[in-house]
Structure formats: structure tokens, C-alpha cells
Amino acid sequence: MQRARNFNPGPAALPLAVLEKVQAELLDFAGTGMSILEVSHRSKDYEAVHNAAQSLMRELAGIPEEYTILFLGGGASLQFSMVPMNLLGPGGSADYIITGAWSQKAFKEAKLVGAPRIAASTEQDGKFTRIPTQQELDLDPKARYVHITSNNTIFGTQWHQFPETASVPLVADMSSDFFWRPFDVKRFGLIYGGAQKNLGPAGVTVVIIRKDLLESCREDIPIILRYKTHAKDNSLYNTPPVFAIYILKLVLEWIKERGGLAAMEKENRAKAERIYGVIDAYPEFYRAPVEKQSRSFMNAVFRLPSEALEAKFLEEAKAQRFVGLKGHRSVGGIRVSMYNYVERSWIEELASFMEAFAKANA
Amino acid sequence: MQRARNFNPGPAALPLAVLEKVQAELLDFAGTGMSILEVSHRSKDYEAVHNAAQSLMRELAGIPEEYTILFLGGGASLQFSMVPMNLLGPGGSADYIITGAWSQKAFKEAKLVGAPRIAASTEQDGKFTRIPTQQELDLDPKARYVHITSNNTIFGTQWHQFPETASVPLVADMSSDFFWRPFDVKRFGLIYGGAQKNLGPAGVTVVIIRKDLLESCREDIPIILRYKTHAKDNSLYNTPPVFAIYILKLVLEWIKERGGLAAMEKENRAKAERIYGVIDAYPEFYRAPVEKQSRSFMNAVFRLPSEALEAKFLEEAKAQRFVGLKGHRSVGGIRVSMYNYVERSWIEELASFMEAFAKANA
Numbered sequence: 001m002q003r004a005r006n007f008n009p010g011p012a013a014l015p016l017a018v019l020e021k022v023q024a025e026l027l028d029f030a031g032t033g034m035s036i037l038e039v040s041h042r043s044k045d046y047e048a049v050h051n052a053a054q055s056l057m058r059e060l061a062g063i064p065e066e067y068t069i070l071f072l073g074g075g076a077s078l079q080f081s082m083v084p085m086n087l088l089g090p091g092g093s094a095d096y097i098i099t100g101a102w103s104q105k106a107f108k109e110a111k112l113v114g115a116p117r118i119a120a121s122t123e124q125d126g127k128f129t130r131i132p133t134q135q136e137l138d139l140d141p142k143a144r145y146v147h148i149t150s151n152n153t154i155f156g157t158q159w160h161q162f163p164e165t166a167s168v169p170l171v172a173d174m175s176s177d178f179f180w181r182p183f184d185v186k187r188f189g190l191i192y193g194g195a196q197k198n199l200g201p202a203g204v205t206v207v208i209i210r211k212d213l214l215e216s217c218r219e220d221i222p223i224i225l226r227y228k229t230h231a232k233d234n235s236l237y238n239t240p241p242v243f244a245i246y247i248l249k250l251v252l253e254w255i256k257e258r259g260g261l262a263a264m265e266k267e268n269r270a271k272a273e274r275i276y277g278v279i280d281a282y283p284e285f286y287r288a289p290v291e292k293q294s295r296s297f298m299n300a301v302f303r304l305p306s307e308a309l310e311a312k313f314l315e316e317a318k319a320q321r322f323v324g325l326k327g328h329r330s331v332g333g334i335r336v337s338m339y340n341y342v343e344r345s346w347i348e349e350l351a352s353f354m355e356a357f358a359k360a361n362a
Numbered sequence: 363m364q365r366a367r368n369f370n371p372g373p374a375a376l377p378l379a380v381l382e383k384v385q386a387e388l389l390d391f392a393g394t395g396m397s398i399l400e401v402s403h404r405s406k407d408y409e410a411v412h413n414a415a416q417s418l419m420r421e422l423a424g425i426p427e428e429y430t431i432l433f434l435g436g437g438a439s440l441q442f443s444m445v446p447m448n449l450l451g452p453g454g455s456a457d458y459i460i461t462g463a464w465s466q467k468a469f470k471e472a473k474l475v476g477a478p479r480i481a482a483s484t485e486q487d488g489k490f491t492r493i494p495t496q497q498e499l500d501l502d503p504k505a506r507y508v509h510i511t512s513n514n515t516i517f518g519t520q521w522h523q524f525p526e527t528a529s530v531p532l533v534a535d536m537s538s539d540f541f542w543r544p545f546d547v548k549r550f551g552l553i554y555g556g557a558q559k560n561l562g563p564a565g566v567t568v569v570i571i572r573k574d575l576l577e578s579c580r581e582d583i584p585i586i587l588r589y590k591t592h593a594k595d596n597s598l599y600n601t602p603p604v605f606a607i608y609i610l611k612l613v614l615e616w617i618k619e620r621g622g623l624a625a626m627e628k629e630n631r632a633k634a635e636r637i638y639g640v641i642d643a644y645p646e647f648y649r650a651p652v653e654k655q656s657r658s659f660m661n662a663v664f665r666l667p668s669e670a671l672e673a674k675f676l677e678e679a680k681a682q683r684f685v686g687l688k689g690h691r692s693v694g695g696i697r698v699s700m701y702n703y704v705e706r707s708w709i710e711e712l713a714s715f716m717e718a719f720a721k722a723n724a
Binding site: 003006010020026027028035037039073074076077108109196239242247321 | 363364365366368370371372373374375376378381382384385388389390394395396397399400401402403434435436437438439440442443447467470471474475556558563564565582583584585586587599600601602603604605606609683685686
């Protein structure tokens with residue numbers, strides 16, 4: 001088999017060593033004579049996986065005991081609702097910083113629950129090309145929380161310095177850059193993220209919530225949508241997405257073996273620098289709309305001089321087994337997603353392809 | 363490897379042929395050079411899986427075009443809330459028939475949304491040993507729907523004839539007996555079920571909803587919790603649980619190859635008759651609390667003359683690689699779960715073990 005160079009925006013590439021391990025033990029998990037797909041979520045064998053995934057997250061990201069880690073189903077989009085349902089309630093106010101389509105969606109769901117405000121937006125003519133500065137933020141000191149999307153997959157921007165929110169808890173959707181580098185959990189009240197970009201397969205969403213915030217969560221909402229329900233039962237209130245959590249655990253082990261989040265950051269920075277290096281070497285040809293200081297290390301987006309050239313680029317890329325480079329349907333162009341498990345060699349090959357393509361077509 | 367005889371109450375056994383197929387193609391799905399865990403949910407390759415899973419469900423269960431099939435995350439427990447949120451709303455009334463712990467949970471969630479009634483309950487001293495008769499049902503002709511749990515895993519009862527509800531839509535949680543036999547979808551307004559017992563692994567919930575009912579669903583609830591949202595985007599509004607749906611498709615293919623739901627029923631009846639045959643041959647030893655006409659073909663529950671004997675039974679069973687026979691923690695005793703993919707030979711071995719154990723210990 002020739003492995004595809006997978007630049008999918010998510011679900012995305014996973015480490016080959018993890019996939020091989022999953023394959024090797026698919027019929028017989030931990031000597032049980034059963035597949036991991038068949039074991040009970042109440043069994044000791046599964047519980048060990050579940051708890052190891054939590055411990056590894058704590059260890060790798062330095063998550064202190066005053067935070068609870070939850071594994072939920074339903075995707076990060078469900079968190080767009082669960083966050084305001086648990087923390088806001090009718091009439092409650094929160095500040096949303098709008099940096100792209102995902103923060104817009106989160107804000108829209110919050111409006112259905114409470115009375116959120118827009119504390120800043122960098123939208124211009126329907127597009128987003130930067131992260132706002134601290135000075136631009138119109139923060140309400142009485143807001144229940146401040147919500148950000150840490151990385152914007154569609155527009156290719158990323159928060160490199162998280163906003164200062166004083167005593168107001170910062171809530172972040174980290175779906176697309178979770179665990180890409182070391183980060184200070186204590187800066188946040190709540191972090192959530194779907195696993196399918198930087199942590200595992202689609203099907204599990206991780207929520208990290210500070211315990212005092214958890215204690216203050218509302219109890220007049222559906223039982224299944226209360227963070228407290230899941231915290232009380234260690235995310236085993238109902239059947240969790242067992243297989244997705246199992247892979248999450250294997251992926252976290254893989255990160256640890258390779259040197260943890262500092263090693264991830266080093267690798268991810270090198271990958272992004274290589275791609276942006278080509279873009280900046282051919283600025284007339286690879287037109288990157290994002291302001292340099294807001295560029296995403298996870299998703300580099302750019303346009304070519306014409307749509308015909310973009311189509312040609314995608315066609316030639318496909319022939320060389322580069323997968324997933326088409327920009328989001330809402331914005332067009334090209335997008336290179338370079339999450340944790342996108343291999344450095346694929347980036348090198350893509351960068352060389354981009355250089356050759358620019359030379360041949362400029 | 364010696365395969366365990368897996369009687370888990372769910373997640374449960376899957377067909378070995380399906381697991382072998384998953385294993386064989388885990389590194390390279392459909393010649394893409396990627397694992398199914400890495401493909402985009404917006405790719406044609408995944409779309410083919412997604413749509414095939416739907417078509418196979420339609421074909422196997424004879425689901426007519428006037429019903430929409432949805433694949434959602436979050437578990438059947440999320441449907442306990444989504445059903446009343448979509449169909450009831452504040453003050454809205456629905457009839458719940460209480461036959462065990464799961465219908466109690468569904469009712470509790472409905473109470474947080476609207477004003478549901480209990481149309482019947484067979485609870486006696488905290489236990490349930492039967493399904494109510496049609497005559498016992500106190501149905502409100504103005505109810506928005508009537509809710510039942512078609513099979514009760516904890517107490518081992520099952521609806522063999524669904525209730526008559528006239529023009530009021532019947533809503534069923536079929537998590538534990540979905541697709542165990544042919545059934546008339548047109549009797550229902552909405553059916554939901556987690557896949558992890560009869561249809562696949564944990565992580566995907568199937569919802570089958572009649573289109574007129576779908577049209578009438580509320581729009582003042584969170585976007586992600588509206589059935590309409592998911593119906594409009596063919597369950598691709600957000601990233602679906604790709605891998606769980608892929609296995610669902612393989613399981614449905616397996617059912618089809620083996621003769622469809624009629625073949626499933628024949629096999630399941632034979633399995634249940636074998637186990638209940640042993641129970642009835644030793645009625646003083648294997649004490650089955652459920653009334654015969656309400657017995658579940660999916661979960662046979664029974665007690666032994668003493669807890670010491672139950673412990674001995676479980677210990678000896680474990681030594682013979684029979685897994686998952688312990689009754690639910692809320693009721694104790696023994697439970698034999700015999701979903702679709704529990705092999706007939708395992709049932710035969712267990713039945714022989716039960717006969718020998720009864721003879722040795724009675």
C-alpha cells in the first residue's frame with residue numbers, strides 16, 4: 001500500500017503506528033478474546049483505557065486536579081449549546097469573540113439560550129483575516145465567560161496569545177489545535193474540542209472544566225446535557241464512545257513516546273514554516289489573505305491567481321496522492337491542514353510540489 | 363486466540379466476519395491509502411458508506427420513503443431529551459408507558475421539557491416483571507405521542523405486540539432489540555436506538571422519523587438538537603461518528619447476506635428458546651421473575667436459590683470464558699444477553715453449562 005499524503009481538515013491523519021496497533025489487536029483486546037468494539041464499558045479492561053486516556057491528558061498538558069476531564073459524544077457542535085446551557089441560562093450574558101464560522105455558530109447557539117454579546121469581531125465583507133488585538137476587545141467584566149475559537153480551520157487564523165479576561169472565565173473551542181503545543185490550562189475556565197483533528201478519530205469530544213465552574217453549572221437543563229451528570233459518573237453515565245476513547249488513549253501514548261507537547265510544537269512549527277516559506281517566496285502566486293501575526297500553524301489557506309490555476313493545482317496534487325487540499329466550500333482556494341500527525345516528509349513533498357508548480361505556472 | 367463467549371448486555375458481540383473485514387482494511391480503506399479513521403466525512407468514499415448504511419436499513423426493515431433515517435452521536439440517552447424537545451415543548455403532553463429503568467429515565471427527561479403523563483406502569487415494589495396489556499393503558503387521545511421502550515435489558519421484558527395508539531404517534535426506544543426481527547415501521551412515528559447491542563459499536567444512534575412528524579418539530583431549541591437540522595444535511599451537519607457508521611454498514615451487509623431480518627428472528631428465537639428451556643426445566647433452581655408472555659428474546663434474567671450460588675455460577679462461567687453474565691447492578695442475579703451476533707454455539711455451550719450446574723448444585 002502507498003500511504004496517502006493526508007492533509008484533510010478533519011477527520012485527519014493518525015499516526016501509522018497507532019493504526020497498526022489498532023489493527024493488530026482488533027480481534028483480541030488485552031487478552032479478553034473480544035474486540036475493543038465488543039467489551040463492556042463497565043468492564044475493568046475498558047475502565048483502564050478510559051482512565052489512562054484521562055491520566056495521559058493530565059500528564060501531557062499539565063492539567064491540575066482542580067480541572068475535571070470529560071469524554072462526551074455528539075461533537076464539538078453540541079458543546080456550542082452545552083456551554084451556554086450549563087453556564088448561562090435565560091438572560092445570562094457572555095462575551096463571544098468572533099473570528100470565523102465556528103465562533104459564529106457558537107454565538108448563534110448561545111443566543112438561543114441566553115443573552116450573549118459580541119465582544120469583538122474581525123469580520124470584513126464576510127471574511128476573517130486576523131485575530132483581534134487585546135485593545136479591540138470590548139469585554140464586560142460581568143460576563144459569565146468569554147468564548148473564543150482558538151484556531152479557525154476555514155480562514156486559517158489562530159490565537160497565538162490568548163486574551164486577558166481578568167476574573168471572567170475564558171472558554172475555548174480547541175477542536176482544531178488541541179494539544180498542538182504546550183498550553184497553560186489554568187488560563188481557562190473550560191476547554192472543549194472534538195478529537196478528530198489533533199487527538200483521534202471522530203466520535204469523542206473532550207471537555208476540560210475547572211471544578212468551581214462545574215459546581216456552578218445549572219441543574220434545570222436536560223440531565224444528559226449537564227456537565228455535572230457526566231462529571232459525577234466519570235463520563236460513564238451512559239455508554240461512552242468506547243472505540244474513539246481507546247484510540248485517543250493510543251494517540252496520547254504516541255505523543256508521550258515522542259517527547260510530549262514540546263516535541264509536537266517543534267515539529268508543527270517546522271511544518272508550518274516550510275509551507276508558509278513557499279507561500280512567502282511566491283507572494284504573487286500563492287496569495288495568503290491572513291495577516292502574518294494571525295497565521296494558523298494548523299491550516300494554511302491561500303488562493304492562486306485564477307480559479308483555473310487552483311483547479312489545475314488540485315488536479316496535479318491529487319495525481320501525486322496529496323489528499324484534502326481543497327479549501328472549505330464557503331471560501332474556495334487551497335487549504336493545507338497540518339495537524340499533529342501529518343508527517344514532516346509529506347509537508348516536504350508538498351512544499352517541493354508547490355515550488356515546482358509555482359515555477360511552472362507563474 | 364480463543365474467542366470469548368460474549369453475553370455482554372451492550373456494547374456486545376459483533377460478527378467475527380465483520381471484525382475481520384475491519385481489521386483487513388484498517389490501514390487502507392477502499393484503496394484510498396488512508397484508514398477509514400482518517401477519511402473526510404465530506405469525501406465521496408465516506409459518503410458511499412453513509413448512504414449505503416441508510417439504504418441497507420431501508421431495505422432490511424422495509425422502511426418506506428415517508429421516513430427519514432438519521433445517524434446521530436451522543437447515545438440513546440440524548441434521545442430521551444431530543445424527543446420531547448423536538449415534539450413536546452413547554453406544557454406539551456405525551457404518554458409514557460413505564461416498563462423499566464430506561465423508560466423511567468426517558469420520562470424524567472420529558473418532565474424537564476413538557477408535561478408528560480404516565481399512561482401505564484407495571485412497577486411493583488421497584489421491580490418490573492411484565493409488559494402491560496392494551497386494556498391497562500390509559501391513553502390520552504390528545505397526547506403528542508406515546509413512548510415505549512421496546513425491550514428492557516435490566517428486567518428482561520419485551521413488547522411482543524406493540525400497543526394500539528390510534529392516531530397518536532408511537533415513539534419507541536429500540537436500543538436493545540432493533541433489527542432482531544422484521545417489524546412494521548409504519549406502526550411508529552419515531553424509532554430510536556443506540557447501535558451497540560444489535561447493530562454495531564457504541565458511538566452512533568439511529569433515529570427513524572416519519573416525515574410529517576419531522577416537519578412538525580420545534581425550531582426554538584438548540585440547532586444541534588433539532589431533528590430538522592440533521593435531516594436537512596443528511597446527518598452531515600457536523601462531523602458524524604464516521605467509524606461507528608462504517609461498522610453499522612458492515613453489520614447490515616452481514617445481516618443481508620445471512621437472509622435478512624427473518625433469518626435473524628429464526629436464529630434469535632432458537633437461541634432464546636434454548637435458554638428459557640433450561641430455565642423452565644429447573645424452575646426451582648433458575649428462578650425467572652418475568653411473566654412468560656413478557657419474556658425478552660434479547661435478555662433472559664434469573665436468580666438462583668442463593669447469592670452464594672449466583673457467585674459460584676458466575677465464577678465457574680468465567681472460568682469457561684462465558685463473559686457478561688452478571689445481572690445489572692440494580693437488580694443482581696444473572697442475565698443472559700443474546701443479541702443478534704451472539705453465536706448459536708455459544709448459547710448451546712451456555713445451556714449445557716447451566717444444565718450441568720443445576721444438576722450439580724440443586
